[in-house]
Amino acid sequence: MLIGGFGTRLRPVTYSVPKQLIPIAGQPMLYHVLDLLPSDVEEVVLATGYKADVIEAYVRAHPPRWPVRTVTEAEPLGTGGGLKNASEGLSDPFFFLNSDVIASVDLAAVARRHFAHGGIGTMTLTEVEDTRPYGVAALGENDRIVGFVEKPEPEVAPSHWINAGIAIYGRSVLDAIPAGRPVSFEREVVPGLLARGLFGFRLSGYWDDAGTPERLLRAQRLLFDAGRGGPGGLPAGSLGQGPVALLAGASARGASVGPYVTLGAGAVVEPDAHVENSVLMDGARVERGAIVTGSLLGPRSRVRAGHRVSGQVLGENAEA
Secondary structure (H helix, E strand, O other): OEEOOOOHHHOOHHHOOOHHHOEEOOEEHHHHHHOOOOOOOOOEEEEEOOOHHHHHHHHHHOOOOOOEEEEEOOOOOHHHHHHHHOOOOOOOOEEEEEOOEEEOOOHHHHHHHHHHHOOOEEEEEEEOOOOOOOEEEEEOHHHEEEEEEEOOOOOOOOOOEEEEEEEEEOHHHHHHOOOOOOOOHHHHHHHHHHHHOEEEEEOOOOEEEOOOHHHHHHHHHHHHHOOOOOOOOOOOOOEEOOOEEEOOOOEOOOOEEOOOEEEOOOOEEOOOOEEEOEEEOOOOEEOOOOEEEOOEEOOOOEEOOOOEEEOOEEOOOOEO
16 A cells, blocks of 8 residues: 655645544544455555654554555655555555545455456546546446546546556566656556556445545545444534544533534534534644634644634644
8 A cells, every 4th residue: 555645735734644644534544445455455565655653653553454564665756666665575466555545445346357357457447527636547348448648638538537546456567667766657657557458447436535635524524424434423512413533532512513523532622612524633622612614623733712714724733
């Protein structure tokens, strides 16, 4: 799993917390991606970069149900270079996932399709209107990918089916990745795989790339609506409506909370305040009478009494 990147679009929170550990719908983004893996996966390899020590420490303290190994790159290597750097010991085939993709996908079904067509890989695809931020697949018979274009304008895109950031590949794909330098898997590797049989798997459920504040909150709503939120519910003594995810020590007595809220460990919403469609990270505080909507509040940040915060990102220890 690729877990590098600086999370620049989620700054200032990501100056102190890697984006994969931002909690949405009650648990870090990374763990929602791990939840997609089939039970027969033998090991998870995290290709880490930025704040690798923070990620490794968190995973050690909160072990998932699979053994996890982290491989850190000394300098940014891109999507292909990061995969190559972490390739030792990978199975044949292996799942290749981006760590900020929130999706409804049956990876066992993706694996079955991969084995059925016998090609080099199977890439999950999701349909979007705006193709400009994504790699777009041109599809042929049986959803074989016959072309792949990075970030085309919608009017010239070969389709609206984009790379959904989840795939399965035969191990020999690693031979196509140059070692020792940054490599874009999408631009430099995927075009060379087409002749070897790269197939698409169209997703029909929800999908989002949680790389911006707006998409992160949208991903949280998708998870809640799919029943993948929790733990907890409305805090004791609060008003409002769920879904709400409540982590250890969070409180909102006398406040209005929800819908679509994560309250991190020790987060406090004071009486007469209101929070909706937001994430409050560990120790964040919304003081009496304040209103917070559509926002991401970093660890130990504070919204002062009576203030209104909408569509904002507050970094660690920040005030508004």
